[in-house]
Amino acid sequence: MARGVQAGDKAPDFSLPSQSGDQVRLSDRFGERVVVLYFYPKDETAGCTREACAFRDSYEVFAEAGAEVIGVSSDSVESHAGFAGHHKLPFTLLSDAGGRIRKSYGVPATLGLLPGRVTYVIDRAGVVRHVVNSQVHIGRHINAALAVVRELQAGHA
Numbered sequence: 001m002a003r004g005v006q007a008g009d010k011a012p013d014f015s016l017p018s019q020s021g022d023q024v025r026l027s028d029r030f031g032e033r034v035v036v037l038y039f040y041p042k043d044e045t046a047g048c049t050r051e052a053c054a055f056r057d058s059y060e061v062f063a064e065a066g067a068e069v070i071g072v073s074s075d076s077v078e079s080h081a082g083f084a085g086h087h088k089l090p091f092t093l094l095s096d097a098g099g100r101i102r103k104s105y106g107v108p109a110t111l112g113l114l115p116g117r118v119t120y121v122i123d124r125a126g127v128v129r130h131v132v133n134s135q136v137h138i139g140r141h142i143n144a145a146l147a148v149v150r151e152l153q154a155g156h157a
Helices: 045-057 060-063 077-086 097-105 138-154
Strands: 015-017 021-026 035-038 065-072 090-093 118-122 128-132
Touching: 015 090, 021 077, 035 045, 045 060, 045 065, 045 118, 045 138, 060 138, 065 138, 077 090, 118 138, 128 138
Parallel strands: 035 065, 065 090
Antiparallel strands: 015 021, 035 118, 118 128
16 A cells, blocks of 8 residues: 655545535645545545534634635535535535545545545645644544644744
8 A cells, every 4th residue: 555645745636526416626726725535435435424414613714814625525516515504514615436535545444344534734835744644633634734734824834
């Protein structure tokens, strides 16, 4: 198995459909904003709902710090649309049917079964600056990502 994408690596580019059905190309988001790309196991499960709502509740803070939040799972566009509507998620959710992008990033499975929960903070040049890998410590993803975004915004990283 590949080592997976790590800090210092160029973020693999991709294009996937969002919850609105529009194609989103990752590289199109670089330049003006830092991207917080988070992979999560499944819409409407307890941990994933907590994580999505935590990103939602911190969304304005991320936006003010110059970051865009994008969530990715293997769920369908329709599932994402329902999940985003149900929880009033203001950010983009992408449908990675078949898990191809998850594999390209080397996101590990937990216990070999559950798709992993990994967050990547990607700078304006498309370079991964920080990786958070924790299946259970949801707050770690939001807090660590926000700290790195703020460093990048301040020009310290």
